[in-house]
Amino acid sequence: MLDITRSTLAQQIARSIxxxxxHGQLQPGERLNEIELGHRFGTSRAPIREATYILEREGVVxxxxxxxxxxxxxxxxxxxxxxxxxxxxxxxxxxRVAAEATDPQLGRLHAIADQMGxxxxxxxxxxxxxxxxxxxxxVFRIAGNxxxxxxxxxxxxxxxPFRFMSLSHPDSLSHSVAEYQAILAALEARDLPGALAELxxxxxxxVTHLLEAARERGASAA
Amino acid sequence: MLDITRSTLAQQIARSIxxxxxHGQLQPGERLNEIELGHRFGTSRAPIREATYILEREGVVxxxxxxxxxxxxxxxxxxxxxxxxxxxxxxxxxxRVAAEATDPQLGRLHAIADQMGxxxxxxxxxxxxxxxxxxxxxVFRIAGNxxxxxxxxxxxxxxxPFRFMSLSHPDSLSHSVAEYQAILAALEARDLPGALAELxxxxxxxVTHLLEAARERGASAA
DNA sequence: CGACATTCGATTGTCGACAAAATTTTTGTC
DNA sequence: GACAAAAATTTTGTCGACAATCGAATGTCG
Numbered sequence: 001m002l003d004i005t006r007s008t009l010a011q012q013i014a015r016s017i018x019x020x021x022x023h024g025q026l027q028p029g030e031r032l033n034e035i036e037l038g039h040r041f042g043t044s045r046a047p048i049r050e051a052t053y054i055l056e057r058e059g060v061v062x063x064x065x066x067x068x069x070x071x072x073x074x075x076x077x078x079x080x081x082x083x084x085x086x087x088x089x090x091x092x093x094x095x096r097v098a099a100e101a102t103d104p105q106l107g108r109l110h111a112i113a114d115q116m117g118x119x120x121x122x123x124x125x126x127x128x129x130x131x132x133x134x135x136x137x138x139v140f141r142i143a144g145n146x147x148x149x150x151x152x153x154x155x156x157x158x159x160x161p162f163r164f165m166s167l168s169h170p171d172s173l174s175h176s177v178a179e180y181q182a183i184l185a186a187l188e189a190r191d192l193p194g195a196l197a198e199l200x201x202x203x204x205x206x207v208t209h210l211l212e213a214a215r216e217r218g219a220s221a222a
Numbered sequence: 223m224l225d226i227t228r229s230t231l232a233q234q235i236a237r238s239i240x241x242x243x244x245h246g247q248l249q250p251g252e253r254l255n256e257i258e259l260g261h262r263f264g265t266s267r268a269p270i271r272e273a274t275y276i277l278e279r280e281g282v283v284x285x286x287x288x289x290x291x292x293x294x295x296x297x298x299x300x301x302x303x304x305x306x307x308x309x310x311x312x313x314x315x316x317x318r319v320a321a322e323a324t325d326p327q328l329g330r331l332h333a334i335a336d337q338m339g340x341x342x343x344x345x346x347x348x349x350x351x352x353x354x355x356x357x358x359x360x361v362f363r364i365a366g367n368x369x370x371x372x373x374x375x376x377x378x379x380x381x382x383p384f385r386f387m388s389l390s391h392p393d394s395l396s397h398s399v400a401e402y403q404a405i406l407a408a409l410e411a412r413d414l415p416g417a418l419a420e421l422x423x424x425x426x427x428x429v430t431h432l433l434e435a436a437r438e439r440g441a442s443a444a
Numbered sequence: 445c446g447a448c449a450t451t452c453g454a455t456t457g458t459c460g461a462c463a464a465a466a467t468t469t470t471t472g473t474c
Numbered sequence: 475g476a477c478a479a480a481a482a483t484t485t486t487g488t489c490g491a492c493a494a495t496c497g498a499a500t501g502t503c504g
Contacts, residue, residue, distance in 0.1 A: 008287045008487070035455070044489045045456090053275035065230050066456060066495060078368065085369040092310050146300065147307040151373055230457070257485070266459045267486090288465055288486060 010050035013041055014058075017051060021060055021071055022160045028073035032061065059158045072158070076211065079162070083210065086155045087203045090136075091196060093143040093152070094183070098192040105142050106188055112138065113177075113184050120173045128173065129163065135180065162210060175205070232272035235263055236280075239273060243282055243293055244382050250295035254283070281380045294380070298433065301384070305432065308377045309425045312358075313418060315365040315374070316405070320414040327364050328410055334360065335399075335406050342399045350395065351385065357402065384432060394431070401427075 017037070020026045032052060034045045041048070052069045055061040063069040074082065097105075112135045119128040133156070140149040179202040186194035239259070242248045254274060256267045263270070274291045277283040285291040296304065319327075334357045341350040355378070362371040401424040408416035 010487085011287070033455075046488050046490095049456090050271075050275065050487090053272065053279070057275070057279040065233070067497095068456070081367045081369045084367055085373070088314050088370070145303045145306055147303045147377070148310070151307070155369070232457085255485075268458050268460095271486090272457090289467095290486075 008047075008050075009043060010047040010054065013037075013043070013047055014051035014054040016041070017055060018058070018060060018157075022163075024161070026071050028071050028161065030071045031068045032070070033068075059154055060161070079210065080207070082155060082158060083203070083207050086152070086159065087199065089148060089152045089155070090139075090199060092148060093136075093139050094187070094195050094199060095192060096143040096145075097139055098187055098190055098195055100144075101142050101187070105138075106184075108138055109135065109142075109184055110188070113181055116180060117177055120177045123173065125173070128176075132176075132180075162213075172209070179205075230272075231265060231269040232276065235259075235265070235269055236273040236276040238263070239277060240280070240282060240379075244385075246383075248293050250293050250383070252293045253290045254292070255290075281376055282383070301432065302429065304377060304380060305425070305429050308374070308381065309421065311370060311374045311377070312361075312421060314370060315358075315361050316409070316417050316421060317414060318365040318367075319361055320409055320412055320417055322366075323364050323409070327360075328406075330360055331357065331364075331406055332410070335403055338402060339399055342395045345395065347395070350398075354398075354402075384435075397427070 017026065017032070026032070032048075034048045034052075037048045038045045052061060052063065056063050056069065060072055061069050062072050101109075112131055116128060116131045116135070119125075119131060136152065136156070137149075140152055143149070179198065182198045183195050183202070186192075186198055239248065239254070248254070254270075256270045256274075259270045260267045274283060274285065278285050278291065282294055283291050284294050323331075334353055338350060338353045338357070341347075341353060358374065358378070359371075362374055365371070401420065404420040405417050405424070408414075408420055
């Protein structure tokens with residue numbers, strides 16, 4: 001039952017701000033000034049205010065009552081927790097996929113993986129990122145638990161501002177593709193332990209990668 | 223770093239509405255009329271509006287743009303998903319507790335379990351519920367991942383409106399205590415498989431229990 | 445010179461009113 | 475009497491203004 005209602009001003013502004021955060025125009029820790037944003041978007045403060053609530057629900061922003069809302073900034077510990085939680089959820093989903101996925105469903109995953117390969121060859125990072133999202137969305141759809149799917153989506157949106165770091169290294173694209181293909185191959189062989197092992201490998205690589213980037217960039221001290 | 227700022231009007235109203243939902247004064251599916259609530263609380267619509275955003279973030283309410291916000295109503299499928307997700311998170315937490323908990327930490331859990339026993343004997347349900355919350359909070363604190371802890375807290379708050387059902391049966395209190403003690407005993411023996419097995423037993427009982435109650439009460443059709 | 449109280453500017457919280465939708469009621473027609 | 479179109483009503487979305495509060499800058503005293 002999707003809501004095809006034209007989106008409200010607040011929602012559009014929320015998307016706009018979220019994009020600004022992802023693209024780094026709004027830095028982690030920075031405060032969102034309602035008046036200033038109102039001027040920037042040519043609206044009163046009301047829709048801005050509601051947009052901040054939307055963003056807060058998505059976890060990309062924190063609100064300190066009577067003080068303001070701030071672009072969420074993560075300590076090293078929090079980043080680790082976020083990654084950890086993300087991968088635990090992926091494990092849960094993969095476990096179900098390995099157990100219950102039908103062949104056509106696996107076929108869909110395979111198709112996405114192929115497209116990822118093409119995008120990676122062309123170094124088309126935006127499409128690549130989109131395909132990764134699509135892949136996981138499909139995985140969680142197969143897993144069949146909407147609550148988990150929602151949580152997972154929320155985590156990915158929280159990690160988005162850090163995503164560009166992960167893919168900054170020149171070879172990481174092809175590495176990344178290989179990892180996904182390895183996991184998928186294990187799934188198609190109905191080899192759950194294998195799939196989980198590949199996932200863990202991917203996780204450790206991703207985490208070390210991200211943490212060193214974050215340290216350089218100086219995410220607030222742990 | 224807890225925020226000891228005096229709570230804002232919107233927050234108080236949010237708590238108040240949440241309570242009304244838990245106590246059934248606001249039924250699942252019912253619409254929250256901003257004007258009416260404004261009169262009831264003697265405020266303008268602004269804080270009411272913000273309260274609904276807070277409640278939406280907590281997942282107890284859904285918003286349909288330009289149509290209103292409604293007390294969240296769950297289909298049978300969604301209830302199952304919610305329970306499933308809850309127990310998957312508990313498994314993750316227990317796994318870590320079994321692996322990493324220090325003896326004093328286990329001692330704290332044991333102390334809480336003892337208090338639960340006393341409360342159950344006295345049939346003091348409010349304290350009992352509070353202790354269950356405390357128990358899980360402690361478990362997740364030991365597990366050490368704040369992100370997972372937050373998600374878990376959110377799920378419990380979503381399930382709150384259904385909690386009174388679970389404990390309506392006369393013997394369920396003592397059953398419940400026994401279940402927690404069994405899990406804890408396994409943990410203290412560092413027997414992870416045993417603890418997980420007990421947890422699953424608890425889960426199946428809880429789910430069948432809740433689902434039959436929900437069916438009677440007629441949660442919206444699956 | 446430093447710690448603490450005070451003032452002032454800036455910003456969030458709340459209000460009442462208007463605009464834009466959505467829902468309900470009424471009206472007109474077959 | 476039932477259905478469709480139109481009017482009326484209700485309700486959400488947005489606005490601009492005022493009040494309460496916070497943080498920084500300033501001033502005062504030890």
